[in-house]
């Protein structure tokens with residue numbers, strides 16, 4: 001949530017910072033701002049999306065080769081210019097951009113106000129600029145002033161600080177909110193997310209919690225809140241630059257839907273051994289012995305990642321014979337979960353930064369569970385906090401609504417299920433081979449669904465005026481119904497509910513009349529006939545039916561509209577049925593004149609609890 005960029009080097013900073021902000025806009029778009037060091041600190045800020053800041057900057061011609069920038073998702077204070085970052089101290093000698101939440105900001109603000117500081121915003125972040133100013137007035141040099149200030153705050157931060165009197169120098173610090181430093185030739189970048197800087201460099205260093213870096217054009221000095229001389233850990237990211245741009249597509253959401261065949265290919269590359277009939281997951285090999293001993297898996301995640309976890313529950317129970325529970329990460333630690341050393345807690349997260357999911361892992365570690373991550377973002381907090389794990393390799397997901405990451409999560413969960421089933425001697429070889437072969441042909445099947453996009457567009461066009469929609473599915477398709485409803489509501493603002501088809505008669509059917517359509521997932525699987533009965537029940541109440549099925553002969557007597565996807569084994573079918581639902585949501589948003597990449601009130605990477 002919120003995006004940060006910093007630059008110090010030999011180029012003009014403003015265009016670099018703005019380029020980075022455009023890549024990060026998916027993290028928040030309530031307001032944006034830049035601050036350039038040029039003998040003084042010049043700040044330009046604006047309410048709304050980055051395009052509004054662009055317009056304002058055109059009048060300023062900011063010159064200077066170091067600076068910081070921010071795009072905001074509002075937590076404390078309404079989305080107005082005065083609450084936009086960067087925030088400055090009273091004398092204009094310090095400016096900060098901040099992600100996270102300073103929980104004790106009210107008491108700090110009161111204290112500082114008592115000492116004569118004047119605040120200009122309602123944000124928690126501004127307190128950081130004043131604290132640093134206060135410590136410097138007491139005689140501390142910049143780094144020590146930042147350290148002393150951070151010692152006073154409770155909460156989370158990804159912070160970049162720039163000083164009027166320290167040319168070509170930025171300071172950055174992390175506690176619970178990600179930051180990465182990009183290493184160039186005589187220049188350095190700072191960002192909350194590598195996608196902002198990979199067009200400039202792929203050599204990066206992720207900060208750990210409690211670390212502070214002094215970044216100048218010449219080099220990086222790393223220390224921690226409580227110690228000096230922290231060693232450097234530079235890594236090379238092998239992301240393609242194109243994956244972070246939308247290319248020929250009108251929106252990232254569409255681009256990310258359309259690239260799903262390649263995403264699945266990348267997620268299974270080197271992991272499907274068709275000759276040996278094995279799932280190869282090197283990331284789990286180090287914990288093989290513990291995985292043999294576990295008696296239960298708890299999958300934690302939020303939103304779409306949670307729904308992918310529900311598919312994982314079916315997969316792992318069926319293919320590995322291990323009892324699985326799926327928990328909303330935001331609820332997990334408020335219960336008294338029964339977690340033992342024989343429990344594996346698997347966090348599913350695209351960003352690897354979702355605060356609730358990360359906290360669930362911290363809680364699981366405290367209870368000595370084996371912690372695992374299924375994470376897309378390399379080097380992210382969850383990836384680093386867990387004992388072992390598997391990366392999605394889906395590439396950066398920029399659209400706020402998760403699409404390709406969700407599909408890749410289900411893909412990798414099916415591999416994890418095969419891996420565990422084989423490790424524990426539960427899964428018959430023939431079944432393992434069937435799943436692996438199914439995964440191997442999946443990119444081609446997904447291509448077929450996408451090639452048939454016209455059938456989805458027609459349905460979306462026909463129902464463009466709908467105000468409500470019910471999504472139904474049973475067994476493996478139930479989580480897809482939940483996901484379809486989430487996708488539709490978040491990008492098109494159409495009210496949608498996802499239900500297990502079996503639950504429909506226990507309440508939701510009361511909603512149904514001729515103006516309330518249902519999208520029913522009914523591939524020809526083990527519950528096909530039951531789902532068809534549910535369709536009949538809806539039709540008897542005059543509810544319009546859109547069926548997503550594998551059955552070419554599904555007659556229009558059963559459904560008003562039919563979307564056909566290729567058939568695969570039941571356990572892998574969700575990968576195919578979700579794609580039309582992603583497209584329906586996308587088309588509905590576009591038809592209503594909305595930007596599906598930036599739905600209102602949302603942000604990618606929810607780093608507050």
Ligand code: F6R
Pocket residue numbers: 301302303304305306348349350351352353354357400401402403486487490605606
């Ligand atoms: C929905 C969506 C969100 C995320 C959720 C978890 O389209 O994108 O529901 O799935 O915020 O995010 P990650 O996977 O980054 O932990």
